[in-house]
Amino acid sequence: MNRKDLQTIIYAEKAKEENNKYKYKIHVCCGAGCISSGSEEVLKKLQEEIKQRELENEIEIVPTGCMGPCNQGPLIKFEPNHTIYQKVDCSNIASIVQNQIIDKKPIEEMLLFANFRTKAFINAQEDPFFKKQLKITLKNCGDINPEKLEDYLVHDGYKALDKVLFEMSSEDVIAEIKHSRMRGRGGAGYPTGLKWETVYKYISNQKYVICNGDEGDPGAFMDRSVLEGNPHRVLEGMLIAGYAVGANKGFAYIRGEYPLAIKRFELAIKQARKMGLLGNNILGSNFSFDIEIRIGAGAFVCGEETALIASIEGKRGTPRPRPPFPAESGLWGKPTLINNVETFAGIAPIINNGGEWYSEIGTPKSAGTKVFALAGKINISGLIEVPMGTSLHEIVYDIGGGIQHDHEFKAAQTGGPSGGCIPAQHIDVKMDYESLINLGSIMGSGGLIIMDNYTEMVDVARFFMEFCMDESCGKCVPCRVGTKMMHDLIKKINDGKGTKIDLERLEELAVYVKETSLCGLGASAPNPLLSTLRYFRNEYEEKIQKA
Amino acid sequence: MKNDTTELTATIPKIDPRLKLINAKIKKENYKPDALIEVLHTAQNAYGYLPLTILQHISKELHLPPSRVFSTVSFYHFFSLKSKGEHTCLVCTGTACYVKGAQQILNEIEKHFQLKPGEVTDNNKLGIQVARCIGACGLAPAVVLDNEVQAKVNATEIVSKINAKIGK
Numbered sequence: 001m002n003r004k005d006l007q008t009i010i011y012a013e014k015a016k017e018e019n020n021k022y023k024y025k026i027h028v029c030c031g032a033g034c035i036s037s038g039s040e041e042v043l044k045k046l047q048e049e050i051k052q053r054e055l056e057n058e059i060e061i062v063p064t065g066c067m068g069p070c071n072q073g074p075l076i077k078f079e080p081n082h083t084i085y086q087k088v089d090c091s092n093i094a095s096i097v098q099n100q101i102i103d104k105k106p107i108e109e110m111l112l113f114a115n116f117r118t119k120a121f122i123n124a125q126e127d128p129f130f131k132k133q134l135k136i137t138l139k140n141c142g143d144i145n146p147e148k149l150e151d152y153l154v155h156d157g158y159k160a161l162d163k164v165l166f167e168m169s170s171e172d173v174i175a176e177i178k179h180s181r182m183r184g185r186g187g188a189g190y191p192t193g194l195k196w197e198t199v200y201k202y203i204s205n206q207k208y209v210i211c212n213g214d215e216g217d218p219g220a221f222m223d224r225s226v227l228e229g230n231p232h233r234v235l236e237g238m239l240i241a242g243y244a245v246g247a248n249k250g251f252a253y254i255r256g257e258y259p260l261a262i263k264r265f266e267l268a269i270k271q272a273r274k275m276g277l278l279g280n281n282i283l284g285s286n287f288s289f290d291i292e293i294r295i296g297a298g299a300f301v302c303g304e305e306t307a308l309i310a311s312i313e314g315k316r317g318t319p320r321p322r323p324p325f326p327a328e329s330g331l332w333g334k335p336t337l338i339n340n341v342e343t344f345a346g347i348a349p350i351i352n353n354g355g356e357w358y359s360e361i362g363t364p365k366s367a368g369t370k371v372f373a374l375a376g377k378i379n380i381s382g383l384i385e386v387p388m389g390t391s392l393h394e395i396v397y398d399i400g401g402g403i404q405h406d407h408e409f410k411a412a413q414t415g416g417p418s419g420g421c422i423p424a425q426h427i428d429v430k431m432d433y434e435s436l437i438n439l440g441s442i443m444g445s446g447g448l449i450i451m452d453n454y455t456e457m458v459d460v461a462r463f464f465m466e467f468c469m470d471e472s473c474g475k476c477v478p479c480r481v482g483t484k485m486m487h488d489l490i491k492k493i494n495d496g497k498g499t500k501i502d503l504e505r506l507e508e509l510a511v512y513v514k515e516t517s518l519c520g521l522g523a524s525a526p527n528p529l530l531s532t533l534r535y536f537r538n539e540y541e542e543k544i545q546k547a
Numbered sequence: 548m549k550n551d552t553t554e555l556t557a558t559i560p561k562i563d564p565r566l567k568l569i570n571a572k573i574k575k576e577n578y579k580p581d582a583l584i585e586v587l588h589t590a591q592n593a594y595g596y597l598p599l600t601i602l603q604h605i606s607k608e609l610h611l612p613p614s615r616v617f618s619t620v621s622f623y624h625f626f627s628l629k630s631k632g633e634h635t636c637l638v639c640t641g642t643a644c645y646v647k648g649a650q651q652i653l654n655e656i657e658k659h660f661q662l663k664p665g666e667v668t669d670n671n672k673l674g675i676q677v678a679r680c681i682g683a684c685g686l687a688p689a690v691v692l693d694n695e696v697q698a699k700v701n702a703t704e705i706v707s708k709i710n711a712k713i714g715k
Contacts, residue, residue: 033685036696070685071699218641218680256588256625257681295588297623300679314583315615316622375643375684382685413642447684449642463645467679473622 001276002284003162006153009275013154022060024101025079026050029142031066031228032221032260033382038089039074045090046076049097059101062151065229067142069129070382072112077124077142084112084124116379116401128398129380134361136369137345138385141229146264149271152232158277160351164240165285168351170200173244177347179355181367186212186303186340187415187444188520189366189433195337198327199245202335207247210331210338211238212308213254213261216300217416218467220447222371223341225383227254227261230345231268235291237344239282240351242289245337250291251312256298266293300417300471304519305330305338307473318475319519340445342371362388366432370443376413376450377404389430392422396450407452411535415444417464417471418524420531421457440531442524457536458543462490464528468521479522482513486529498544507533565593569601573608580609583619587626596627624679632667632674634712636692636705641680643687652688653677655702656709672713 028034028043043063050059067075072086076096083106085096092110099107111120113127121127135141144151152158164173178193199207211234215223227234238250254262269291272278280288294312301307302317309331311317330336346368350358359367366388372395375381379401386395392412396402403409411421420441422429429435433443451460469483489506492498510526517523533540572589576582586609590601597620606616620626638644638653657663660673667674683689686698690705693712697705 032696033683036683036686036689036698070683073685215682216679218645219643219684220680221682221684224682255682257678294585296625297584297588298625299623311584312581314579314581314585314619316619373684375687376646381643381687416642447642449646449684451646455646463642471679 003166006158006162006275006277006283009150010153013150017154020060021057023058025060025062027062027064027067027077027079027142029065029067029073029075029077030063031070031073031141031225032258033066033070034073034075035260037073037087041090042074042076042088042093045093046097049093053097055101062145063147064143065141065146066138066225066383068133068138068382068384069112069380071380072382075112082123082125085110086112086114113380113401129384129401132390132394132399133385134369134387135385136349136358136361137226137233137342137371138229138383139349140233141225141383144230146229146231147267149232149268149275152230156348156352157232158236160348161236161239161243161277162283163351164243165283165287170244170246173240173351174200176355177244177350180350180358181355182343182346182350182358183366183368183433184340185342185346185370185445187418187442189443192339192343195327195339196241196244198325199247199335199337202328204335206249206332206334207245208331208334208336209238209242209245209247209250210305210308210312210336211250211252211341211344212303212305212338213252213258213341214296214303214308215255215258215341215445216303216471217418217445217447219373219375219413219416219449220445221373222383222446224255224258224261225373226341226345226371227258227265231261231265232272233345233348234265234341235268235272235278237339237347238291239277239289240347241337241339241344243287245335247337248288248290250289251294251331252291253294253296253302253308253312255296257296262293262295269293299473300467301473301519301521304521307519308338309336316473318473319521321518342446363430363432365434366443370431370446372431372446372448374400374448374450376448377407377452377455378402378450379404386431388432391428391430393427395431395448396427400450403450403452405452407454409450410453410455411451411457413441413449413451413460413528414447415442415524415527416447417467418442418520418527419444420527421451421460421535423535440527440534442527456494457532457539458490458494461529461532462487462494465490465525468525471521472525473521476516476518476522478513478516479518479525482509482517482522483525485509486513486526490529493540493543493547496543496547498540498547500544503540503544566601566604568593569605570608573605578609580611583609583611583616584623587620591626596630599628630667630671630674631676633672634693634709635674635676636690636709637676637678637681638664639681639683639687639689639691640677641682641684641687643684644680644689647687649688652690652700652702652705655706659706660709673709 114120183189307317
């Protein structure tokens with residue numbers, strides 16, 4: 001298929017959409033969260049109900065990706081009014097359809113957030129949960145059927161790829177990404193354009209693009225939701241990256257714990273191949289590219305880029321010293337570009353709207369938006385996307401609807417086992433890379449766990465250290481032995497058997513492990529400990545005094 | 548150890564359909580040693596775990612030393628050298644679930660069934676595992692019972708659900 005054919009298909013699909021005979025659309029969230037709450041049965045029941053009422057010609061039912069508020073699932077959304085119903089189950093579908101469609105009187109007590117807000121909004125977009133968000137990466141999640149390529153095409157899908165292939169050179173693409181000031185969303189925040197440029201500059205007959213979907217941080221599920229909700233967007237980002245750096249082969253490394261994400265991404269690859277969006281001479285250009293999926297086998301350390309490369313090569317996922325960086329010598333010794341799922345998902349909008357547009361969103365040093373996985377002791381947990389620089393207070397109280405059972409906010413944990421916590425006195429912090437580092441935490445991949453005043457911080461530190469101890473690959477001594485020693489000391493203090501000397505030793509060890517570990521896992525393993533010590537030292541001391 | 552050696556001397560029946568799946572995968576991957584993890588995934592899907600005889604077979608086919616195969620298998624949590632049991636109960640111990648009391652749920656299950664994570668009952672009916680985050684944080688605390696995610700569980704409820712599964 002060439003460029004013209006694609007455009008013909010898009011026009012045809014758009015015309016179909018415009019002449020839509022359907023009066024209403026019902027979106028049923030089929031993200032992994034809602035499926036676990038039973039949305040597949042809801043979808044089936046809804047289809048039966050519509051058929052029974054002979055409304056098939058008026059109502060279209062669309063299974064979609066994640067809509068956001070996961071703990072309120074299963075969710076269904078009525079378009080064009082944006083009315084969302086929460087905790088839908090098969091027994092109340094008939095009454096919802098009757099009230100919403102036939103009588104046009106929404107059932108207020110079943111609307112989204114009816115249990116938190118004094119008055120739920122009939123148009124869900126007016127609720128602060130949605131109003132405070134800015135969706136770029138997640139734009140089409142929850143609106144399109146992730147298993148249909150046509151749906152993506154109608155929503156400007158592969159428009160950026162088309163533009164890149166026929167109107168831009170590699171240098172132009174890289175310049176645009178650099179101009180956008182986008183930073184890698186995997187955690188470290190390295191400028192994306194700079195990374196692309198480095199890979200581009202190495203001369204080699206073979207280069208690779210890798211999409212890092214090994215979302216190992218406990219408490220993070222952004223990548224999963226993006227892959228499930230809009231797999232083609234990630235695919236398009238990888239294609240553009242391949243074109244920019246001069247690679248013709250890509251690998252998507254996805255966690256084995258995410259079967260639905262794997263299934264949908266596999267399907268997306270198949271559809272794209274069939275349409276000529278993957279393979280040789282894509283859309284009739286000189287650019288050829290293909291993608292393979294690699295399924296992760298459950299090792300946290302594989303999120304580290306050199307370990308991930310080893311894993312794709314079929315080996316134990318142990319990191320190696322850098323340099324050489326993967327940009328110079330990566331997969332099978334060839335120049336390799338590795339970016340996170342969320343980074344790739346953000347590429348197409350930058351190409352479509354320009355780097356300038358993207359760079360104006362967020363803060364001067366952290367441009368764009370960030371997806372967070374909001375969870376823990378918070379009323380509304382789920383997936384959100386906010387401009388960089390949004391304050392934690394807004395996220396917790398406006399978007400998240402406050403702490404469960406009206407308890408007090410104690411701390412928010414960011415960055416998973418490599419990050420730290422933000423205590424209540426810093427709740428007004430602007431969420432961007434630099435501000436979080438100043439507080440001793442990191443942005444990380446986007447897991448945001450909210451803790452209330454019943455959470456014991458020493459135990460939190462023990463929990464993360466146990467995680468790092470288990471996940472240490474064992475290659476270097478500081479991490480292998482250090483995390484075990486630190487875990488034992490924290491546990492001793494937590495069990496009320498610790499002494500002052502234990503605490504001193506712990507602090508001393510933390511510095512050694514941080515400074516001397518081979519990779520990021522070891523070097524950042526002491527972070528949760530140091531961060532809880534910084535803000536909640538009294539809890540450690542209390543435990544020691546009681547001993 | 549005794550069990551291991553008896554298993555090693557045992558031969559694989561030639562017409563095992565599960566073995567066919569593995570061989571097809573190896574062929575599809577062109578006998579490349581790089582494909583080890585992919586082949587192991589296929590094998591574990593087929594058998595539910597990775598029997599030693601199968602590992603030997605894979606090492607021979609991919610021209611890899613058995614030590615390389617074994618070290619890779621033991622490195623990744625996903626691969627198991629033991630049968631996981633007819634029914635599996637996997638407790639998520641990710642951060643969100645931890646904050647919402649996953650440890651208490653695990654303790655209760657351990658106490659009730661007298662099993663530790665990674666163990667299987669003597670009659671092979673039930674196996675208990677833990678996972679470091681299944682990505683269902685919005686539904687914390689979560690437990691996966693026979694591949695089905697149970698959302699916002701509490702200890703007594705999940706124990707009775709397991710009992711129902713294993714027919715008690």
